[in-house]
Amino acid sequence: MDSTERTTSKSEQKSRKFLKSLIWKHPQDLLLVIGTGVSAAVAPGIPxxxxxxxxxxxxxxxxxxxxxxxxxxxxxxxxxxxxxxxxxxxxxxxxxxxxxxxxxxxxxxxxxxxxxxFDNLEQHIQNPVLLQSILRLMERGTMVLTTNYDNLLEIFGQQQNKPMESLDLKDKDKVLQWAKGHIRYGVLHIHGLYTDPCGMVLDPSGYKDVTQDPEVMEALQNLYRTKSFLFVGCGETLRDQIFQALFLYTVKNKVDLEHYMLVLKENEDQFFKLQADMLLHGIKVVSYGDCFESFPEYIQDLTTQICKQRSPDADRVDSTTLLGTSCIDCAKRRLGESSSDQPKKARLTDNDTGEDASSL
Structure with a gap:
């Protein structure tokens, strides 16, 4: 094996490493945030x-x-x-x-x-492995929201006989049901969907009714406090004013949270700077590899790891053994155990919670 092959092999090996704190999450403890990178990988024929x-x-x-x-x-x-x-x-x-x-x-x-x-989207699905992985997580309770205007996930899910439902922020009742986990195959489009002009959020003024509704805001922000958000194919999402208003800048003590962002590592210095910056928001930045083509397979492998069945003994492992007391404190804060007469023992498995496609 020459030096080039060894370098490639090492890169591929590193891209297959997964954080234990992520793959030990139960699917119902995760909320997927889908960005343009997912659509770009699924339907590359639509620029x-x-x-x-x-x-x-x-x-x-x-x-x-x-x-x-x-x-x-x-x-x-x-x-x-x-x-x-x-x-x-x-x-x-x-x-x-x-x-x-x-x-x-x-x-x-x-x-x-x-x-x-976006005419005839269903005819342009070329690489469905990403969507299949997302559906697999949804089957097990993972919630999904997206900044995308397209409904590729819903189209594919319907082809798989899943009762997919597209939701937008203007439908308060549906949003509250979704936030409570009552719509398993619901996809929340925080910018709206291209097929429904009434539900589209076109600029910051378009979501003022949402941000002024304390019930909706509390429901959405509670998700950011109690779920682990997994940003998939997101390059500009954290700069998005709507996402910032709903989650990023309105939830306090973000450093106590545990969210994840999957990114391409093109430049080592930029990657590690982003990693350090995002920790201040409670977000762990993880590389899926050094080429965009690695993205779908990485998500497939990650989904397999998360969905693996574990023995009952694994569920009973005390989090002090694995992550120390600080994570227990975070879990207690999320669950509000301090106000409970009989606090439950924190369990890691249950409670521990671009610009262009190539840069996502």
Whole structure:
């Protein structure tokens, strides 16, 4: 084996290492946050699914073809996408340009452009292994939310005879049921779904009713406190203003939490800097490998590890043996055991809880 082959083998071996604190989670203790990287891997034939930049570029082209933007505006937005790194701001400006100036986002051309861009999604599913892995976790109680406008997961799930349901933040009753775990195959689209213009959240003003509803906010933030969020295919999610308002900046004592983010390690220095920065938010950054092609197989292997059946003795292992007393304290805070007359013994297994596709 030459040096190149040894390097490749070492890289592949390292990409298959899993954190024990993650693979020992019960599926019902996890909440998957799905980003554009999942859609890009599943349907690579649709450029708009590959990244925020690709999606915005595709929407601009659709707007140009449908003649719902002035040619001058089309040129201006093309320039902004080419040079502006804050793509969320560009997206919000683009959306507003195709929406009524009254602030009512229901009748808008943006949705028409998305329907053009995402036409016949079911015909473009090429690599379903990722979706199959997500469904496997959902079967066992893992909750799913996404920042994506597409419904690839729901389409695939329906093909597998699962009662999939797309939810958005404007349906309070459904959101509360989902947050309580009553909709096993529900997928919460925090930006809405391209097929439903009434449920689309087009900019920060679009979710003001949600953030002002204490019942909904408490239900969502309680998930961030009691579940381990697993960010999959997410590059820009933590910069997303809606996600920040719902979870990231509204939940206190985040360093006590235990969330996970799977990323591509292209640059070692940038990876370890991100790792250090995210720990301040209670998020453990983990590399799935050094190439995007490793992503689907990594998720498949990770799902297999999480879903493995363990012996009853493993469930009775005391967390002090494995992680020390600090994790017990975190578990107690999450479960509110301090207010209980008979506190339960914390168990690790039950209670311990991009820009383009290549960078996700």
């Amino acid at each position: 708009a699914l590959c990244s925020w930049r690709s999606c915005i570029e595709a929407v601009i082209e659709a707007a140009n073809q449908l003649e719902v933007l002035h040619p001058g505006d089309v040129d201006e937005f093309r320039k902004k996408v080419a040079k502006d790194r804050d793509l969320l701001v560009v997206a919000h400006d683009l959306i507003r340009k195709m929406s009524p100036r009254t602030g009512d986002a229901k009748p808008n051309f943006f949705q028409d452009c998305l329907m053009e861009v």
